Amino acid sequence: MHGGRIIRSILSRGRDRAYVQELYAQHGLMMLRKAMSILPDEHDALDALNNACLSLLDKAETLRALPEKSLKRYLVITAEHAAIDILKKKNRENQYVFRAGDPLLEEIPSGEETADEVIIRAAEKEVLAGAIRRLPERDRWVLSMRYDEGLTHAEIARRIGVKPGSVGGILRRIHERLRNMLEKEEIFDDRRR
Numbered sequence: 001m002h003g004g005r006i007i008r009s010i011l012s013r014g015r016d017r018a019y020v021q022e023l024y025a026q027h028g029l030m031m032l033r034k035a036m037s038i039l040p041d042e043h044d045a046l047d048a049l050n051n052a053c054l055s056l057l058d059k060a061e062t063l064r065a066l067p068e069k070s071l072k073r074y075l076v077i078t079a080e081h082a083a084i085d086i087l088k089k090k091n092r093e094n095q096y097v098f099r100a101g102d103p104l105l106e107e108i109p110s111g112e113e114t115a116d117e118v119i120i121r122a123a124e125k126e127v128l129a130g131a132i133r134r135l136p137e138r139d140r141w142v143l144s145m146r147y148d149e150g151l152t153h154a155e156i157a158r159r160i161g162v163k164p165g166s167v168g169g170i171l172r173r174i175h176e177r178l179r180n181m182l183e184k185e186e187i188f189d190d191r192r193r
Contacts, residue, residue, distance in 0.1 A: 020053055030076065031049055034083065035049050037083075049082070153167035
């Protein structure tokens with residue numbers, strides 16, 4: 001009894017591996033470009049691409065059911081998340097090392113904002129990115145379509161299959177969810193409420 005399940009699992013895993021290899025052959029360059037837009041080092045971008053492909057292996061059955069446009073979007077988002085994870089790891093490793101020409105230090109407008117304020121703002125952005133990653137996949141896609149791609153409510157509505165008037169409400173609910181998550185993490189202080 002158990003032997004049959006094990007064999008089916010092994011065969012299924014082999015089909016999934018072949019499917020992900022096929023996805024890599026067709027869309028790997030697109031995914032690599034996305035990773036390279038986040039990671040300046042080509043080796044890091046390739047690591048991100050490998051990590052993305054490994055995570056796709058676990059989702060092969062779901063990916064097979066997606067329409068082509070949604071599949072491409074999913075692959076790009078997966079590559080993006082893998083690249084962000086590597087970037088976060090590198091940033092944690094170099095968290096307190098500042099060098100001349102550091103982009104974080106360059107963000108400091110003369111006389112307007114202290115280095116501490118810039119560091120706090122960067123930390124707040126990181127917490128926001130973490131909260132967005134914890135949202136359901138559909139919410140992340142809606143946010144990405146709106147803010148990364150700059151799509152209109154009507155364009156988003158067509159992609160997710162709702163009426164255009166519903167998109168505003170969906171975005172408000174997502175923003176409210178994010179606000180609640182951030183308040184729990186005490187990212188908003190009294191000055192901003």
